[in-house]
Amino acid sequence: AQSVSQHNHHVILSEAASLELGCNYSYGGTVNLFWYVQYPGQHLQLLLKYFSGDPLVKGIKGFEAEFIKSKFSFNLRKPSVQWSDTAEYFCAAFGGYNKLIFGAGTRLAVHP
Amino acid sequence: DTAVSQTPKYLVTQMGNDKSIKCEQNLGHDTMYWYKQDSKKFLKIMFSYNNKELIINETVPNRFSPKSPDKAHLNLHINSLELGDSAVYFCASSQRGDQPQHFGDGTRLSIL
Numbered sequence A: 001a002q003s004v005s006q007h008n009h010h011v012i013l014s015e016a017a018s019l020e021l022g023c024n025y026s027y028g029g030t031v032n033l034f035w036y037v038q039y040p041g042q043h044l045q046l047l048l049k050y051f052s053g054d055p056l057v058k059g060i061k062g063f064e065a066e067f068i069k070s071k072f073s074f075n076l077r078k079p080s081v082q083w084s085d086t087a088e089y090f091c092a093a094f095g096g097y098n099k100l101i102f103g104a105g106t107r108l109a110v111h112p
Numbered sequence B: 001d002t003a004v005s006q007t008p009k010y011l012v013t014q015m016g017n018d019k020s021i022k023c024e025q026n027l028g029h030d031t032m033y034w035y036k037q038d039s040k041k042f043l044k045i046m047f048s049y050n051n052k053e054l055i056i057n058e059t060v061p062n063r064f065s066p067k068s069p070d071k072a073h074l075n076l077h078i079n080s081l082e083l084g085d086s087a088v089y090f091c092a093s094s095q096r097g098d099q100p101q102h103f104g105d106g107t108r109l110s111i112l
Helices: none
Strands: A004-006 A008-013 A019-021 A023-025 A035-037 A044-052 A056-057 A063-067 A073-076 A087-094 A101-102 A106-111 B004-007 B010-013 B019-027 B029-037 B041-050 B053-057 B062-068 B073-078 B087-094 B107-111
Touching: A004 A063, A004 A087, A004 B053, A008 A019, A008 A044, A019 B107, A023 A035, A023 A087, A035 A063, A035 A073, A044 A056, A044 A063, A044 A073, A087 B004, B004 B087, B019 B029, B019 B087, B019 B107, B041 B062, B041 B073, B053 B062, B073 B087
Parallel strands: A008 A106, B010 B107
Antiparallel strands: A004 A023, A019 A073, A023 A073, A035 A044, A035 A087, A056 A063, A063 A073, A087 A101, A087 A106, B004 B019, B019 B073, B029 B041, B029 B087, B041 B053, B062 B073, B087 B107
16 A cells, blocks of 8 residues: 655754654655645645655755665755754655655654 | 635534535646645545546545536535544645645634
């Protein structure tokens, strides 16, 4: 079955710490991968996407993600987080038939 | 200009009532979606439409009836509301099913 797994449900960091959020996908078709962010009380916004080419993808707000095909992974990273990065982060993969499959989300809390 | 707009933002009603949520996108996208986000932030697709045609119906109870009068609008009507329908409902759109989706601000539905 198509699925997206996010390993960390809750992550708590101090400002300036480095961040890595894990994501694994199982879909074997077209590999279109996404990371979305949802700030408290807001809608989902696209952070970055991978369709093909360079497996290291840079997104907005200093985020990047690396696609590793052999590990079916698409982990999100940021070298130094800020308090304003406190949000819910969703990994998603194109699941065929006109839909994205979302992971369960990771809640990130950044303390000043 | 808001790209994907949905109304109302909040909906508080009693069990058994019928309610509708409206969604409009001005991005010229061909595909629109409805998602349900539960209290644990899990995001699940409900419906997907492409050019007014239903593409995906993810085993949603038939109390939920989407309607797409044109490709810029996708409304959601819910009959006989139940307590379990309490959630945030997000509308989204994309150019194609494998492309990034743009989300509306959500409608928080609370059933008393």
